[in-house]
Amino acid sequence: MFVKKIKIGNVELKNNIFLAPMAGITDRAFRVVCEKFEPGLVYTEMISSKGLFHNDSKTKLLLNMEDEKRPIAVQIFGSDAESMKYAAEYVSKYADIIDINMGCPVPKVAIKSQAGAALLKNPQKIYEIVSAVVKSVNVPVTVKIRSGWDNNSINAVE
Numbered sequence: 001m002f003v004k005k006i007k008i009g010n011v012e013l014k015n016n017i018f019l020a021p022m023a024g025i026t027d028r029a030f031r032v033v034c035e036k037f038e039p040g041l042v043y044t045e046m047i048s049s050k051g052l053f054h055n056d057s058k059t060k061l062l063l064n065m066e067d068e069k070r071p072i073a074v075q076i077f078g079s080d081a082e083s084m085k086y087a088a089e090y091v092s093k094y095a096d097i098i099d100i101n102m103g104c105p106v107p108k109v110a111i112k113s114q115a116g117a118a119l120l121k122n123p124q125k126i127y128e129i130v131s132a133v134v135k136s137v138n139v140p141v142t143v144k145i146r147s148g149w150d151n152n153s154i155n156a157v158e
Contacts, residue, residue: 006040009140011071011096013040021046021075021099021144023106028064035069042072046101046109049078049087063094071096075144077104079115079125081132092137100133102126103144120149123158 006016019026019034021043031042044062051059065072074095078084088098101109104116111118119126134141148154 008041008097008142011140013071014038015040019043021073021101023104027062028066028068031068031072041097042068043099044072044074046075046077046104047087047091048113049076049080049083050113052076052087052090053083063091065094073097073099073142075099075101076133077101077109077113077115078129079113079119081125081128084129085132085136088133088137088141092139095139097140097142098133098137100130100141100143103146105146117146117149120146120155121153123155 003015003017006013015038017039019031019039019042023046026043026045034042047062048056048059063074072095074091076084076087076091076098077100078087084100091098101116102119104110106116109116119129130141130143145156147156
């Protein structure tokens with residue numbers, strides 16, 4: 001493994017070891033414990049754009065980053081450009097990097113919400129969401145994807 005400094009947009013990372021975003025795992029307490037391993041970047045749990053859009057207090061608790069080492073990426077998920085733009089603007093006050101989740105296959109996210117990996121079924125919607133998010137914030141934006149919705153629809157390059 002090659003450990004090296006990298007840069008995402010204007011954010012310089014001391015190494016290329018990331019603590020991945022994991023729902024129900026990468027809460028503030030877990031991120032603080034992992035600080036001793038000196039990751040170059042840590043992520044929050046997935047944060048629902050609809051939760052922020054509708055001012056949900058439990059969703060906002062996921063943004064607690066008080067006294068944590070930086071940089072921190074905030075991962076958001078949603079299925080429409082309007083709420084994703086709102087969420088990006090909201091979390092940009094806290095985040096060094098915003099990550100859009102287009103990779104989660106969990107039925108609650110992908111099937112019920114038509115977010116996460118389900119977005120891979122609609123490249124035009126991906127374009128609308130990513131464009132709206134990038135235009136609305138001044139922090140770097142990344143996107144987590146899978147190779148496709150399923151084995152019969154591999155379209156990551158598209």
